Amino acid sequence: MALALVVVPLIFAAAAAVMPSQRWRPWLLPVCAAAHLAITLAALRSQDVAALGGWLKLDDLGRLVLPIASVLFFACSLYAPGYLALRPERSNRVFVPCLLFFLAMNSLIVESQHLGLMWVAVEATTLASAPLLYFNHNARSIEATWKYLLIGSVGIALALFGTFFLAYAALRAGLGTSLFFSDLVREAPRLSRPWLLAAFVLLFVGYGTKMGLAPMHTWKPAAYGEAPGIVGTLLAGALTSCAFLALLRFYRIVAAGGEAAFARQLMIGIGLLSMAVAGVFMARQRDYKRMLAYSSVEHVGILVLGIGIGGAGVFGALLHLVNNAVTKGVLFLSAGNIHRAYGSKSIDDVRGALRRLPFSGALFLAGFFAVTGSPPFGPFLSEFTIARAAMTSGQAVVGALFLVMLAIVFIGMGGAVLAVTQGEPPPSRREGFRDRLDTVAPIVLLMAVVVLLGVYVPAPLNALVLNAAAFVDVKP
Amino acid sequence: MQAVADPLLVVLLLVNFFLLGSSRLRALVSGSAAQGTLLALLVLSVHGEITWQAIAIALGTVALKSVVIPSMLRRAMRDAAIHREVEPLIGFVPSLLLGGLGTGLSLVFARTLPLAPEHVGSLLVPASLATAFTGFLLLATRRRAITQVVGYLALENGVFVMGLTLVEAMPLLVEIGVLLDLVVAIFVMGIIIEHISREFSSIDPERLESLKE
Numbered sequence: 001m002a003l004a005l006v007v008v009p010l011i012f013a014a015a016a017a018v019m020p021s022q023r024w025r026p027w028l029l030p031v032c033a034a035a036h037l038a039i040t041l042a043a044l045r046s047q048d049v050a051a052l053g054g055w056l057k058l059d060d061l062g063r064l065v066l067p068i069a070s071v072l073f074f075a076c077s078l079y080a081p082g083y084l085a086l087r088p089e090r091s092n093r094v095f096v097p098c099l100l101f102f103l104a105m106n107s108l109i110v111e112s113q114h115l116g117l118m119w120v121a122v123e124a125t126t127l128a129s130a131p132l133l134y135f136n137h138n139a140r141s142i143e144a145t146w147k148y149l150l151i152g153s154v155g156i157a158l159a160l161f162g163t164f165f166l167a168y169a170a171l172r173a174g175l176g177t178s179l180f181f182s183d184l185v186r187e188a189p190r191l192s193r194p195w196l197l198a199a200f201v202l203l204f205v206g207y208g209t210k211m212g213l214a215p216m217h218t219w220k221p222a223a224y225g226e227a228p229g230i231v232g233t234l235l236a237g238a239l240t241s242c243a244f245l246a247l248l249r250f251y252r253i254v255a256a257g258g259e260a261a262f263a264r265q266l267m268i269g270i271g272l273l274s275m276a277v278a279g280v281f282m283a284r285q286r287d288y289k290r291m292l293a294y295s296s297v298e299h300v301g302i303l304v305l306g307i308g309i310g311g312a313g314v315f316g317a318l319l320h321l322v323n324n325a326v327t328k329g330v331l332f333l334s335a336g337n338i339h340r341a342y343g344s345k346s347i348d349d350v351r352g353a354l355r356r357l358p359f360s361g362a363l364f365l366a367g368f369f370a371v372t373g374s375p376p377f378g379p380f381l382s383e384f385t386i387a388r389a390a391m392t393s394g395q396a397v398v399g400a401l402f403l404v405m406l407a408i409v410f411i412g413m414g415g416a417v418l419a420v421t422q423g424e425p426p427p428s429r430r431e432g433f434r435d436r437l438d439t440v441a442p443i444v445l446l447m448a449v450v451v452l453l454g455v456y457v458p459a460p461l462n463a464l465v466l467n468a469a470a471f472v473d474v475k476p
Numbered sequence: 477m478q479a480v481a482d483p484l485l486v487v488l489l490l491v492n493f494f495l496l497g498s499s500r501l502r503a504l505v506s507g508s509a510a511q512g513t514l515l516a517l518l519v520l521s522v523h524g525e526i527t528w529q530a531i532a533i534a535l536g537t538v539a540l541k542s543v544v545i546p547s548m549l550r551r552a553m554r555d556a557a558i559h560r561e562v563e564p565l566i567g568f569v570p571s572l573l574l575g576g577l578g579t580g581l582s583l584v585f586a587r588t589l590p591l592a593p594e595h596v597g598s599l600l601v602p603a604s605l606a607t608a609f610t611g612f613l614l615l616a617t618r619r620r621a622i623t624q625v626v627g628y629l630a631l632e633n634g635v636f637v638m639g640l641t642l643v644e645a646m647p648l649l650v651e652i653g654v655l656l657d658l659v660v661a662i663f664v665m666g667i668i669i670e671h672i673s674r675e676f677s678s679i680d681p682e683r684l685e686s687l688k689e
Contacts, residue, residue: 116654123657130664134671142671149668150624153661154615157631160654161608164638171642172592194589 001043002051002058005066005107008035013100017093025096026081032100033070033077036107040070044464049111054180056111060471064318064464065245068325069106069238071449075329075442076230082438083230086340094131102128102234109242115163115179118246122159122210125239126152132231133223144219144226151219155209159246162202166253169195181249188257189476196257203250204266210243211300212293213270214277221281224293225345229336232289236296236332237325244303244321248472251307258476260310267308268398274301275405283412287345288338291416292331295371298409299324305402306386307472311393315469316385322461323370323378323453329446330367334360337440338420341433347416352425359435361421363443368417370450372410378453480521485599488514488637489579492610495630496575497568499561504626505549511607511633512541522600522640530643536655537636544659545629548666549622556673558620566617578609592641600641608634621669625662632658 012032019025043049044067049058058066080099084092105128108121126149134145167179172192178184184191209216224232254263278298285291303324306317337360342350353361370377373384383406390399452458457465488511495507516534523530553559564571582605595601607630614627639651 120654120657123661127657127660127664130668134668137671142668146621146668146672149661149665150615150628153628153665154612154631157608157628157635161635161638164635164642167642168592168638172590192590198589 001039001046002049002056002111004039005036005043005111006056006104008032008039009100009104009107013097013104016100017097022088022092023085025092026084029077029080029096029099030074032103033074036103037070037074040066055114055117056108057113058111059113060467061245061248062110064321064468065241066107066110067464068241068322069103069110072233072237072325072329072446073103073106075446076233076333078442078445079333079439080230082436083228083336086433090135090137095135098128098131099230099234102132102239106238106242110245113181115166115181115184118249119156119160119163122207122243122246123153123156125242126156126210129231129235129239132234133227135228135231136226141226144222148219148223151209151216155206155216157206158202158209159206162199162204162206162250165195165199165202166191166250168192169199181253184253185256185474188253191253191257193257193259196254197259197262200250200254200259200263201266204247204263204270207243207246207250208270208304211240211247211303212297213300213304214274214297217274217277217297220297221290221293224296224332225287225290229333229339232292232332232336233329236292236328240296240300241321241325244300247304248307252472252474256474256476260476264308264310267304268395269308271301271303271305271308272398272401272405274298275305275402275409279405279408279412282409283415285412285416286347288347288350288416288420289332289335289345291413292328292335295331295409295413296328298405299328299371302383302386302402305398306382306389309386309390309393309395309398310473311389313386313389313393314473315465316382316389318465318468318472319385319457320379320382322465323382323450326446326449326453327367327371327377327379330363330443330450331371333439333443333446334364334367337433337435337443338364342425347419349426350420351423353421356425357433357435359440360443363440363447365417365421366447367450368413370447370454372413373406374410376451376454378450380454381457481518482599484514484518484521485603485637488518488603488633489606492579492607492630493572493575495614495626496571496610499568501553501559501561501620501622502550504561504623505546505553508549508626508629509542509546511630512545513538515541515633515636518637518640519643522643533651533655540655540659541629541633545662548662549625552666552669552673553622555670558622561618561620561623564617564619566613571613571617574613575606575610578613579606582606582609595641600637604634604637604641606634607631607637610634621672625665625669628665629662 009032012028016025016028105121105124112118130145130149133148134141169191173190175187212220251263275298278294282291282294303317306313338353339345341357370379373380387399387402491507491511498504516537519534520530582602586602611627611631615624
């Protein structure tokens, strides 16, 4: 099963690459996504999912991130055939195989228990997403792809540097040659301290670049602004979650080594900085897709902030991981529909989306309220948990700053979203694209999950999040 | 082994300065190719005895970093008909000075880290840090896409040298994976450069300005 999660999408990717029909190729996506989701659900039921002699194993953190990636990919795959049918002028011969390869590499990141293997998988997602970003083949998308590729590769190179530092810490301590996470966590107290801390800083910067934490976020607005909605969803929901998982695996090693305080300070600082940067840049943003990119910067900041706060904050952050991924799906896909209908991403051109596209407009508006933490949506619960954890653990300043940033982002983002959705659509842009079942139903599905998570967290999910939080929060 | 490795590392550091001081792209690409060959020799010298595994990695490194990637970059240069770096954000002399400072700091910093007995006094760790720093400097201050790729390669080379301290710890599979990823990364970058040159008629990321904040 552990192997199937990686191999099945790879087989579909190969099939998509050799399939001649431009029209039927996108339909491989929902078929593969359904298979992946089924295997994921089966894997969550069985106790011990491992393969290749322990190189692949679904641990408690993986059990949380894998379904996130799988559900999000499933929703995107339902959306994709309708979207690609609207873009007959662009070949999907590269696009579809790359999406499937991306899914395979996401599974591999989640499952890999070896530092080196995980690094290779993260790097592979960077490379797989470059052609996805370049789908539109125009000057702006080249620029976005170049930025993404270069900054992403530098981040990944730093992560490799950090991986080597960590391996050296083990070598220096005379621990032999194992680079498995479980071994490193067990031996963490004996690792050489300076090497361990230097390694964590490099790994934090490296995988933090992949997550898009400030100040390493500069690729994000360009990439998310130019990417098709599906790609934006997968980058902002699935890939950031996988990068966060990578970060947490290293956090465990540092925490087990008794240096959790150092790592948590770093996370609180960078988390607050990311939220502040997002708040500032969002307020002056005239492009609503780039605005979503800053929203993503904000939310990855919230994720590391929650871990930094610790205690119940870890639970809050992991619950927020679920909420953020699903809500990002609603926002990116509905923004994609609006972009298609108006042919513009500027809030100066787009007015009255609620009238022009009743469903997409309403979903975009609801997604905005959800992502900014308004009740009764899922992110409200997780953000509330993080704020309360800060207040009750004697970190009132951090908690207060967190709430202030949330308010700033709400105001900054609200202005743009209301401008897009309210008012009368300009007369010149009333023809063409309409809401259709295939481009709206997947978003409704995701929105239903967001609402459900705001009202009540189902017991199985609650158990997954609790287990993952206990897994992350190791004591030395 | 240190007797062989250290002179090679000194040459590597000199090539770093050559990269920082060159304005001609052809020279930059040649410098990068030279670093590739140095790394291959280092692989052989560090492995102690010559095993088939060491030979395979050394050959892979030379093929990749000294032959395949440089020829791709040269082709991109020819296609886009550009030969020189245009005024970098930091001039050549200041960047040489910064490079010297970075190298000095690397030596000091490496001394503060506790090294395994076999690496005490070796230049492996400081050379790795200094080379990575050089790559960073090139990436951050140069405007041509090709120079940025050379900078990225230098950063990768620095990481690679660090990896040499771990030859026993790294499974072959991972080493191959790392090399393979590098090939694909550079390959994808090459394709993008080609598209940039077609779209903008010169490879100058500075002209990619529409998405600036």
